[in-house]
Amino acid sequence: MPSSAHEEAMRLALAEAELALASGDVPVGAVVLAADGTVLAHGRNERERHGDPTAHAEVVAIRRAAEVRSDWHLDDTTLVVTLEPCVMCAGAILAARIPRVVFGAWDEKAGASGSVHDLLRDRRLPYRAEVIPGVLEAECAAVLTRFFQEARASEL
Numbered sequence: 001m002p003s004s005a006h007e008e009a010m011r012l013a014l015a016e017a018e019l020a021l022a023s024g025d026v027p028v029g030a031v032v033l034a035a036d037g038t039v040l041a042h043g044r045n046e047r048e049r050h051g052d053p054t055a056h057a058e059v060v061a062i063r064r065a066a067e068v069r070s071d072w073h074l075d076d077t078t079l080v081v082t083l084e085p086c087v088m089c090a091g092a093i094l095a096a097r098i099p100r101v102v103f104g105a106w107d108e109k110a111g112a113s114g115s116v117h118d119l120l121r122d123r124r125l126p127y128r129a130e131v132i133p134g135v136l137e138a139e140c141a142a143v144l145t146r147f148f149q150e151a152r153a154s155e156l
Helices: 004-023 057-069 087-095 137-155
Strands: 029-033 039-044 078-083 100-105 130-132
Touching: 004 029, 004 039, 004 057, 004 078, 004 100, 004 137, 029 057, 039 057, 057 078, 057 087, 078 137, 100 137
Parallel strands: 078 100, 100 130
Antiparallel strands: 029 039, 029 078
């Protein structure tokens, strides 16, 4: 169940999403919280910025958290992200053993946390994560909707 702490963290992720716009990246932001709720790391989409197809907000934040910890085991953290993780990001989340994922907007085309796929809770896999969807969903969706509307308008 979402809490005020989840909303506070989501606002930080939304700020990261806004920063992605400067490089022309899809505005998705993420933060990794330590067990005590402090921000361990943050990230935003950087695919355009770095020409790296794996530079999704979640992967960037997970890499930074592992670096801060000097350990890839993030088994006492929470990942907060503005958009439902895709298959690649769900795989990274499970590989890092992150036990809880909080996200804002659903991704009805490529989501892997309950919409199209549900990899994070797949009982056939050795690790699973608790999923808390829809935190500040309208705000998260609005940032993405605005980005894609502007992108389509500039193509005309």
